[in-house]
Amino acid sequence: MFTGIIQTLGRVIDQQPVGGDLRIEIDATGLDLSTSALGDSIAVNGVCLTAIEINGDVFAADVSNETLSLTSLGDLAVGSPVNLEKALTPSTPLGGHLVSGHVDGLGKVVRRYPEGRSERFEFEVPANLARYIAVKGSVCIDGVSLTVNHVDGNVFDVNIVPHTQERTIIAAYEAGREVNIEVDVIARYLERLLTAGEPSDNLMERLKSSGFLG
Secondary structure, eight states: OBBBBBOHHHHEEEEETTTTTEEEEEEEETSSOOTOTOOEEEEEETTTEEEEEETTEEEEEEEEEHHHHHHSSOOOOOTOOEEEEEEEOOOOOOOOOOOOSSSOEEEEEEEEEEEEEEEEEEEEEHHHHHHOOOOEEEEETTEEEEEEEEEEEEEEEEEEEEEHHHHHHHOOOOOOOEEEEEEEEHHHHHHHHHHHTTTTGGGHHHHHHTTTTO
C-alpha cells in the first residue's frame, strides 16, 4: 500500500523488451533505496512495481503486458520523469489516502488554467470509473493523492498547489495527455459489498437500508 504522497521524481534511464514484457530502469536519486530489498514494491506514476534489481540509486522492474495495456507506462521513454513512492511501513505518516498501486484505468487531461498561485486541472475518465469519483473525495492521478473539487459527468477537477507542481510530473501536463487513475479503494469495496448477488439498480435502496443515505 501507498499514501499518494510523492517522495521524489525519478527518471527512466533504460527500457528493454524481455520475453514479451518490458524491463525499465529508473534513476531514483532522492529516494532512499538503502532500506529497500529485491522484491519490494515501488510505485512508479502510481503503478505498483516490484524491484528486481537495485544498484545504488537505480532500480529495475518488469512491466507485464497486462500493466502496459491498462496504464501509461508504455508511453515512457528514456529520459521521462516519473513520480516515485516507496511502500508504506507501520511508521509512515498517512498524509494522503490509502493507495494500492493497482491502476483502474486511464484518464485524460481536458484543460488547465491558473487559479491564484495554484492551477486547476480538469480530467475526463471513462464512465465505469466516473461513478467512484465524488466531490471532496480522494482520487489518485499518476500516484498523486488529490482531492476532487467538482464533478460534472465524466469530468472532474482538482486544484494543484505550487508545492505539488514542483515535486511531481503534474507540472508538465498538457491537454490530451493520458494519466493513470486509481479510484478510492473504499468506494470500490463498498459497491462490491452492497451489490454482490443483487441487481445493480438496488444499490440506492441498499445504501439507504445500510444507513449511508438518509
